[in-house]
Amino acid sequence: MIKVENLTKKYAGFTAINNITFEVGKGEIVGFLGPNGAGKSTTMRILSSFMPATSGKASIAGYDVFEKSMEARTRLGYMPENVPLYMDMRVTEYLAYRAQLKGVTGRRLKERVGDVKELCGLKEVQNRIIGTLSKGYRQRVGLADALVHEPDLLILDEPTIGLDPNQIRSVRELIKNLGKHHTILLSTHILPEVEATCSRVIIINRGRIEASDTPDNLRRQLRGAGGIRLEANPGTDDAVAELQKIAGVKDVTVQEEGEWKRFLVRADANADLREEVFRLAADRKWRVRELSQRGATLEDVFVEMTHTE
């Protein structure tokens, strides 16, 4: 659905995105992650034909976003960052205007506007002036606008920024449902959101793609960032050395809490050492009150990949 090849965008004296290549297939929900200024919005703006790239190619549904911009735009629902809307229009009026601009006419216009109002929960504010709506409702108006012409592809730039937790949850549900019929590329800083909604994650940092995989695979690669938590009273001082002897252990850190010690055993990627740790503790007759695996979160992956000294 989206095909990006060697895309580069340079501003005066600064490269926003540097030779990136990725693809998004039909029906995927892809999360676009990266720190501020990594080039997420720039990439999305190029994909939506809002600005041209310095070099490289991008296409939507097979249409080049520069040469066949009209066809590409017709197939795309784009929600820009901060959702710019005409503050002086009423919700229904705005959606009808946007639908007409996107080529929806006649009876279908009324149907579509009705449908997206229903879908995005805008019925109760349909006659209000957009400027008087809360941030959450404006966000939904932006989403309804992106959906109104039934595009094949949705590009959402930080769809949940500035929303309260309840609103985030409802927008997340909405996106998940939309994913059944649409291809979605969304950018966000909220990592649990990506874990909950996306089938694939692209991590971008300083204009380059650092990783592109499913959230599970990314976490698996980085299991070492998590590790095993052991809370025990070994009664001896050589417990750390003993733990380090287990094959596959990268390092062991320890925190003292009275006579109890809390060990964090970091293992190599893809190794599960819970059994070995348990056997060691049992052999040495340590008193154990907790043994658990702390899985790496997407947050660990994100920090690991985008961390700069």
Added chain:
Amino acid sequence: MTKFFTLLGREVKSFFYSPIAYVVMCFILFLTGFDFWWGVSLLDRGPSDMTVVQAFFDTFFFWMTYVLIFPLITMRSFSEEFNLGTIESLMTAPVKDWQVVMAKWMGCLIFYIILWIPTTVYFWVFTWATQAQAAHAPGAYAGSYLLLLLMGMFYCSVGCFASVLTKNQIIAAVISLVMILVLLFAGLLQYVMLDVSGTMRDVFGYFSPIEQMSSFSNGIIDSRPIAWYLTMTTLMLVLTYQVFQTRKWKV
């Protein structure tokens, strides 16, 4: 074409969403009303060879009001979209750049035409009240309002051009005001350039809206200003379109 009319519809309606339309209308009606009263009281003073149309259009008050209209109605057109960021949702919808430029210009022009409609009532009331047939002439009406339309087309395109240059409405208003004043004062140069040859003064005279108005409000419809305003409007719209496209390179 449907998309163009959708855009145009929103442009015209947007004037009436905000208080701007009503404030500008009141302001213009107040000034033109005063101008009309002034013209009529001038005619009332004694015998005059002026018609009421000339007394209305061919005065200082008229021009003072006139130059203020355009910055007020055109300053928002592009600047506001740039400033609010709505340009991003607008230009990522499948609309062409020229459709947006034409819709914005024509939206301003339509509002400008709406502004002048009430002034026709002045003449109707005047004729009804005075029964002074000599003071009113159909040719003069046709000429004056035709020139008003032509100048409106041109100055709206100047205003749109100023607005596409910046995201600050105040700066846009000042730029268009200065451009329009320069055009207006260029026509006045003929009165100050005493020692310049006759042809030079004629040339300035041709471009002077004040000179043009004095002949059009007399019922003399000259084809030269018509050609001038039509070509200049086209030129300014082409320039506006070009500048509008450069946004892609500087975002």
